[in-house]
Amino acid sequence: MKTQNMVEMLETATPVLEALSTLFVFVMGLLVLFIVIIFIFDISQRKNAVLRNYPVVGHFRSIFSSLGEFFRQYFFAMDREEMPFNRAERDWVHRAANNTDTTVAFGSTKNLSPVGTVIFANCPFPTLDEDASETRPITIGEGFCRKPYKAKSIFNISGMSFGAISKPAVLAFSNGAAIAGCWYNTGEGGLSPYHLEGGADIVFQIGTAKYGVRDEQGHLSDEKLIEIAEHKQLKMFEIKMSQGAKPGKGGILPGAKVTPQIAQIRGIGVGEDSISPNRHVEISSAQDLLDMINHVREVTGKPTGFKSVIGATDWLDDLFQEINKRGEACAPDFMTLDSGDGGTGAAPMSLLDNVGLPIKETLPLLVDKLIQYNLKARIKVITSGKLITPSEVTWALCAGADFITSARGFMFSIGCIQALKCNKNTCPTGITTHNKRLQKGLDPKNKATKVANYVHNMNHAVEVIAHSCGVSEPRELNRNHVRIVQNNARSIPMSELYPSQHLGR
Missing domain, CATH: 1.20.5 (Single alpha-helices involved in coiled-coils or other helix-helix interfaces)
Structure with missing residues (x-):
């Protein structure tokens, strides 16, 4: 059977x-x-x-070359050797965003010998927790505009436009910023409903193409400025002169990422490459820059400043001399300083690699210039440029910055794996793509919590370093609290390298 x-x-x-x-x-x-x-x-x-x-x-050569980006970070690279961000930096952001243990064991893997290495000068009697103070907020534009902005968080979200990043990513940043109490910069792509949906404080960036505030001829529109400024969430306007990814060249958004909604917000054709002019056509001198800043501030009633990468420095003297000639009221309410070592957007490698000075050189230089012209109290300094860990943020405060912003740090916080596909429409984590299938893995509600965790843990870690240096809160840090390693492997106080002392915020 x-x-x-x-x-x-x-x-x-x-x-x-x-x-x-x-x-x-x-x-x-x-x-x-x-x-x-x-x-x-x-x-x-x-x-x-x-x-x-x-x-x-022979086709395997191209395949392996493409996959090499991914294999290096998982199998071959050491913790501290990758570029633009190494595994140790990414892992800290990941743990901070997930609100998990950020401590490590068995000593540092950081090489403390190379020239330029930053070491903080701890004191023998650090600040006790019960003696610590809350980090005080700073008001931007107080006494000089109708609606000044009281900013609470040291650490904030830098410009990433809707178009360069996806709808779920914008929602995650907007909601996360609202939870954390920090601001979120729109980037040059205009104001989308997703920026506003989370309820966060918003900084509106006016790029060289003036997306979102342009008339039919591409000129700055007062009517649209007023319309944008009526949103209570919108706290400041930032005129973008240049950015770290491509100093001297405007924004680049490939046509594959220009959806109907993005085209409508920007006022351009669907599927067309969005190429911004390499500068504002109205601005060809320090006088022109001040004229536009004052015009935007007068029309909107809100703090107005500008963003720039520094290469040449003579124009800063021209700018500050012109401010002192006209009076403090004409000064920008803030200056956002970007680093010349690249950002999130698509950029020619020739500019990304070779143009613009790094933040480690330009931040002390800018602060010293402001002190020289007695403008440091008037003009607040915001800085960005690969400052994604507590040591880098604390260094910037010691150098004289009032606020620090980051784009790539926050991208890591919501799941970026440094796939280096930001200029394509193929981001595997859904952050910089408008492919609906790839966006499915990015849940805005879950990622918003990670954004807030990142901000809270960053601010806390900066406070820990400040207390170790003996001050009650981070804004009391100055250049005497940080040392810089020199050629002889010895470190000297930053105040000796850059003698102008920070005179208060």
């Missing part, structure tokens, strides 16, 4: 096995045919020597 059942089962299964066998042979035949076609094409073409000399297998 059992034998008969087995025979019946085999008889039943035979057609299925035959069909699978036929399918296998068919698939293998197609595969062989495909390889033959590629072989013939490779040896016939004359554009690629590798493929002509090594048909078929």
Whole structure:
């Protein structure tokens, strides 16, 4: 009986096995045919020597080259050697965003010998927790505009436009910023409903194309400025002169990322490359810059400043001399200083790698210039540029910054894996793509909590360093609290490298 059942089962299964066998042979035949076609094409073409000399297998070179970006960070790179951000930095952000333990064991993996290494000067009698003070807020534009802004958080979200990043990412940042009590900069792509949905304080960036506040001819529109300023959440206006990713060139948004909604917000055609002018056509001098700042502030009633990367420095003297000539009321309410070592957006490598000075040089320089012209109390300094960990943020405070902003740090907080695909529409984490399938993995509600955690843990960690240096809160830090390693492997106080002392905020 059992034998008969087995025979019946085999008889039943035979057609299925035959069909699978036929399918296998068919698939293998197609595969062989495909390889033959590629072989013939490779040896016939004359554009690629590798493929002509090594048909078929030569394609693996491109595949491995593309995958190398991912394999390096997981298998080959040491904790501190990757660029632009290493594993240790990304891991700290990840743990902070997830509100998990940020402590490490068995000593530092950071090399403390290279020239330029920052070391904080702890004191023998650090501040006790019960003696610590809350980090005091700073009011921007007080006495000089109708609606000054009282900013509470040291650490805030830098400009990332809707278009460069996705709807879920904007929602995550907007909601997270509201929970954390920090501000969120729109970037140059205009104000979207998703920026406002979370209820966060918003800084509106006016890029060189003036998206969101332009008329039909592309000029700055007072009517649209007033309309934007009517939103209570909108706290400040930032005129973008240049950015770290591409100093001297305007924003670049590939046409693949220009959806109908983004095109409507920016006032451009669907699917067209969004290429901003390399500067504001109205601004060709320090006088012109002050004129535009004062015009925007007068029309909107809100604090207005500008963002720039510093390369040449003579223009700062011209600017500050002109301010002192006109009077403090004409000064920008803030200056946002970006670093010349790149940002999130698409950029020519020639600019990203080689143009603009890094923040470690320009921040002390700018603060010293402000002190020289007695403008430090009037003009608040905001800085960005790879400042994503507590040591970097604390260094910026010691150097004289009032606020620190970050874009890439916050991208890490919501799941960025440094896939280096920000300029494409293929971001695997859904942050910089408008592909709905790829966006599914990015839950704005969950990521908003991570954004808030990142801000809270950053501010707390900066306070820990400040207390170790013996001050009651981070805004009391100055250049005497940080040392810089020199050629002889010895460190000296930052105040000796840059003698102008920070005179208060």
